[in-house]
Amino acid sequence: MKIAHIATSVTLNQTVFNQMVYQQKQGHHVVALCPDDEWSRPIKYKDIEVIHVPFLWHDAKASLTSAFLRTFLVCRQKKFDVVHTHTLLPGIGGRIGARLAGVPCVVHTFHSWPPHLYKSFAFKWAFHASEITAAHAAHAILFQNPDDLRSWSKISAVPIHKATLVGNGIDFSAITKKVGVGARERIRKEFDISEEAFVIVNVARFEPQKGHMFLLNTLKHLISQVNRKIVVLLVGMGIDQKKVEAEVKRLDLQNAVIFTGHRQDVPDILAASDVSVMTSLYEGIPRALMESMALGTPVVATDVPGTRSLIQSGKTGLLVKYDDVPGFSDAIVKVLTNPTLAKQLGENGRHLVQTEFNEYVVADRVEEIYNHILNNKPGALPHWKSD
Numbered sequence: 001m002k003i004a005h006i007a008t009s010v011t012l013n014q015t016v017f018n019q020m021v022y023q024q025k026q027g028h029h030v031v032a033l034c035p036d037d038e039w040s041r042p043i044k045y046k047d048i049e050v051i052h053v054p055f056l057w058h059d060a061k062a063s064l065t066s067a068f069l070r071t072f073l074v075c076r077q078k079k080f081d082v083v084h085t086h087t088l089l090p091g092i093g094g095r096i097g098a099r100l101a102g103v104p105c106v107v108h109t110f111h112s113w114p115p116h117l118y119k120s121f122a123f124k125w126a127f128h129a130s131e132i133t134a135a136h137a138a139h140a141i142l143f144q145n146p147d148d149l150r151s152w153s154k155i156s157a158v159p160i161h162k163a164t165l166v167g168n169g170i171d172f173s174a175i176t177k178k179v180g181v182g183a184r185e186r187i188r189k190e191f192d193i194s195e196e197a198f199v200i201v202n203v204a205r206f207e208p209q210k211g212h213m214f215l216l217n218t219l220k221h222l223i224s225q226v227n228r229k230i231v232v233l234l235v236g237m238g239i240d241q242k243k244v245e246a247e248v249k250r251l252d253l254q255n256a257v258i259f260t261g262h263r264q265d266v267p268d269i270l271a272a273s274d275v276s277v278m279t280s281l282y283e284g285i286p287r288a289l290m291e292s293m294a295l296g297t298p299v300v301a302t303d304v305p306g307t308r309s310l311i312q313s314g315k316t317g318l319l320v321k322y323d324d325v326p327g328f329s330d331a332i333v334k335v336l337t338n339p340t341l342a343k344q345l346g347e348n349g350r351h352l353v354q355t356e357f358n359e360y361v362v363a364d365r366v367e368e369i370y371n372h373i374l375n376n377k378p379g380a381l382p383h384w385k386s387d
Contacts, residue, residue: 001370002029004078006071006094007086008055009039010205015111015287016086018171021046022363033074033094051078055090057239063089071097082370085138087111088127092134099137105373107140107366109166111284112209113148113305132157139373140381142366144168144284147305164381166366168285169359175294178267187265187272191258197229198336201273201297203266203288204280206238211279211302213247214323218279220251222329226336235260235269270295275335275342281322283307290357293317293349298342300331310357316349 003023005016012020012034024030024046032043036052044050051074055067067090075083075098082105085094091108098106132155135141141163143149153160180186193199200219204210212234223230234244234257241259248257263269266288270276276292276299283306289299290310301307303319313319318331335342368382 001081001374002031002078003082003084003370004031004033004051004075004080004098005084005086006033006053006055006098007090008057009034009037009043009050010057011087011090011111013039013042017043018359019363019366020048022360023367024048026367031078031080033071034090055093060089064093068093068097072101075101075103081105081374082107084109084366092130095134095137105370106138107142107369107373108134108138109142109144110148110152111144112282113151128155131155135159135162138162140164140369142166142369145306145309147309148284151305161380164369164383166369166384167357167362168287168290169357169362170287170290170294170353171359172294172354172357175267175291178265179271179295180265180268183265183268184272187268191231191233191260193231194229197231198226198275199273200230200232200332201235201269201276201292202232202278203235203270203276203291204278205236206234206241206244208240209281210238210240211281211322212240212244214302214325214328215277215279216244216247216251216253216257217325218328218332219253219256221325222332223256225329225333230256232257233260233269233273234258235263235266237262267291267295270297273297275300275332277301277328277332278307279322279328280304280307285310285357289317290353293346293353296346296350298335298345299349300328300335302328310352311349312352315345316352317345 005020012032020030030048032048032050033053034040035054036050040050053067053070055063071094080103083098083103085091085108095106095108135158143165149165219232270292276297278286278289278301282304285306292299299317302322304322311317311319320328320331372382
């Protein structure tokens, strides 16, 4: 098969990369349609062709005009068997452009559900109208968690028969092998963190839905509850970083918060931490938490769509209602001050991810869907599990 993945380069780099490499190893010709920038370089290093298509984060005008036209022209010229789109704007422009170009199999994956964050009537109306058109242009709509599938299904006039739940996962073996010898000591030395300090890690882009302001308010509350030094490592980059930095100063948390930037050694940082937290408003199924759990690092997260599909609260991690600052702080304290609980949560989380969240199982499901569509098989799309 000749498969094209369409998204921003950041999404393809951080979320779809392993799936593309896996498909290439399976003998398929894989192409990436995305901005050709620094985020696309690792894709090219794997000998995956990158064709410049200017889909941009949060830029509807560019994504639905020049990027849409470019998608249509490239798809018509290259004659892909499959076009697989990802995320909001590439998903709308990409699906419509590919279908108009005559691509025989057009598939979209929702990695998270945008209306969980954007509440305005104008956004919802525009999104629903665009999604109805894009959904009818696609042959299949894939979801990672049942909450998002249910929310999408409530949009009037969407083709519900085209939707199916495929899940999400990580390469468990690859993540565990990436932790270097002496990682805990090396990372703590790099950031001048003593062995006695409690280290909290948050791996997330700096964007509104990731809840960094909630996390900082929780940290302010938490510091007074613990008699040991607290250090929070914020790993990532993004459009809201300056706002988060300003909030750190306003709350006088400069001595407790470290901005690490984008890192290639995230598994080492997770291994050096005592607890991994995620304060998002919504997720697909969060890779950062899956990676933390794979390494046995206990996790505390908000009880929101996507995340609740991964964490069984009290068994594989702790879930707390979004915006409950005292509750989230108390949950972190439980993990930090109860080594037995922390160990049990870590072991259970590791077992869960190893046995139930394998991204190559998901990749095989996706390929089964491609084949189902290309072979014009009658009946509903393949289906594996539901909530």
